């Protein structure tokens with residue numbers, strides 16, 4: 001691998017317009033780090049591309065040398081797929097242009113953008129692109145895996161709002177994928193992750209929105225069962241304008257939390273209403289009536305405030321481990337398991353996140369995109385978050401134990417963007433009956449599995465040649 005990285009550097013350094021960083025060089029240590037502190041790797045070369053031709057050169061050089069290659073946008077892969085030991089990282093962090101056309105309500109987003117840069121550019125025109133809930137997350141990884149957030153019920157998944165992708169494929173061609181150009185690839189890129197090439201540009205649809213109603217409140221341990229039953233039944237008929245997320249966790253020791261709740265198991269409710277504010281308040285009431293009154297806040301928030309309010313809860317460099325699953329329905333025994341789980345949480349920042357999909361995302365037919373599953377409305381994300389490496393074993397085993405207990409009640413499947421790095425065997429399950437089509441598209445665009453640091457779809461083995 002050392003020889004291979006020298007070969008790649010040798011072939012790139014004269015014509016590469018961006019930065020080539022090797023261990024020991026200025027800037028390498030910062031460039032090496034990704035968001036999840038559990039994944040500390042040492043690539044032999046980081047190729048920070050300045051433009052599409054740099055991406056083509058990097059893919060060509062890496063492919064010729066046969067070096068393991070990771071692609072990085074925001075570096076937020078929970079599984080740690082955007083780095084590797086001894087191989088090369090194609091880093092897109094210099095490619096962060098966002099161009100908005102207010103008249104057509106369209107934008108082009110470069111392949112290295114973070115969500116915050118998209119929000120800043122689109123809000124100048126009073127428009128939004130539906131994405132995730134933490135502004136320092138990379139857009140490319142999030143969109144390619146699907147992309148859920150506060151606006152999913154109103155406007156669909158992030159990938160549902162992409163009209164065209166431009167990507168550099170394994171043979172270094174620049175290819176466009178849309179409903180008219182390479183439609184199979186267009187289908188696969190909407191939920192199929194980074195399997196098919198380096199996406200250098202997303203052409204997306206935008207929607208008018210600048211503010212939302214945000215209501216928050218904490219439900220004490222004794223009322224969590226009632227809350228979950230209410231949420232389960234209420235969301236089935238809730239308007240698309242309502243998003244209601246519940247996080248089961250230990251209440252933080254902060255000023256905003258009533259003293260009697262601090263450090264205790266609670267359900268933290270976040271409700272977003274995207275319609276006319278007056279019309280929304282009655283939909284917020286069922287949740288807020290199950291919260292401790294002193295913990296409740298509600299009001300109109302700017303969209304950019306909404307998009308950054310969780311940023312500091314998920315800082316770079318902490319240790320994270322996740323698993324995700326879907327439920328068609330939440331029966332009483334699943335609720336029992338959630339209640340048991342919240343009383344055994346090993347870290348104060350760890351959360352059991354519950355979201356209800358449905359809405360505009362659930363209305364799109366399953367076969368229209370590669371995205372995992374739109375039919376099971378309940379999404380569970382188990383997200384362990386801690387800082388001391390000595391807590392690794394406890395936190396990881398806690399997640400695995402909860403997941404295994406809940407597994408029988410889950411629908412097969414999951415969301416690739418919340419999977420950990422040790423779940424490659426679950427990838428076919430994620431795509432259900434769409435798996436074979438994924439394999440066909442992968443085999444066409446990446447027959448040698450050059451793009452394999454992802455929730456991988458292995459290409460078909462080439463047929464043996466007859467003599």
Ligand SMILES: Cc1cc2nc3c(=O)[nH]c(=O)nc-3n(C[C@H](O)[C@H](O)[C@H](O)COP(=O)(O)OP(=O)(O)OC[C@H]3O[C@@H](n4cnc5c(N)ncnc54)[C@H](O)[C@@H]3O)c2cc1C
Pocket residue numbers: 035070071072073074075076077078081082092111112131132133134137138139140141142143144145146147148149193194195197198199200314417418453454455
């Ligand atoms: C703090 C935090 C908050 C999150 N919130 C949400 C949320 O609200 N909603 C949600 O849906 N998900 C969320 N996620 C999950 C997130 O969608 C995934 O972690 C996603 O992979 C992050 O994208 P990235 O570009 O930062 O990742 P990276 O680590 O850069 O890449 C992730 C994967 O995508 C591939 N990839 C990256 N860029 C490209 C590209 N340009 N072309 C092709 N492949 C590429 C990589 O090879 C890798 O396999 C969150 C994650 C974190 C850490």
